[in-house]
Amino acid sequence: MKTLLAILLLAMCSFAQTSAPAMPTVAQLLGSWRLVSIEMTLKDGTVKPDDRFGPHAFGYIMYEPDGHMCAEIMNPDRPAWKNPAKPTDEEKITAFNGFIAYCGTYKLDAEHFTVTHYPEVALNPPWVGSTQPRPFRIEGKRLIITPATTEPNEAKYVLTWERAD
DSSP states (O other): OHHHHHHHHHHHHHHHHHHSOOOOOHHHHOEEEEEEEEEEEETTSOEEEOTTTOTTOEEEEEEOTTSEEEEEEEOTTOOOOSSTTSOOHHHHHHHHHTEEEEEEEEEEEGGGTEEEEEEEEESSGGGTTOOEEEEEEEETTEEEEOOOOOOTTEEEEEEEEEEOO
16 A cells, blocks of 8 residues: 555656746757747737737847847838838838837746846837846747737737747
8 A cells, every 4th residue: 555655646746747847948048039920819819910010020039148139020011111212201100110129138037937138229219228028938949928018908919939040
């Protein structure tokens, strides 16, 4: 009976250890990741592409061993400027609204599955000097980031990246 109990306890401990995801490491984040998709889940359960970047959003996020990172995302369907040397105000606004970019440093909090970005350069001026926590998980060759959303109608925001290198 004691042997059977010991075997059951060992099996339960083994199962508990294998069911918890391994804590991520900086080595797993390093390199270049190409954007696969951006999806918003609305509070009513509807899932759709991000309005700013459209259904064909394109971008990269890069993590370096020295603690620096860069992220860029654009809507590749933005219209070209009629006169590249003199875009209209509307053309500039459309280009700005369909693009995001920032670079700075990052820090991994493996215990909480969060990588925090600290932008030093950003298209969006309020992001410079800010703290941008990014909950994430790694599934094979995919990096899935779920940043907090501030939009009242959004429940969840998911960016899926695939290793580019």
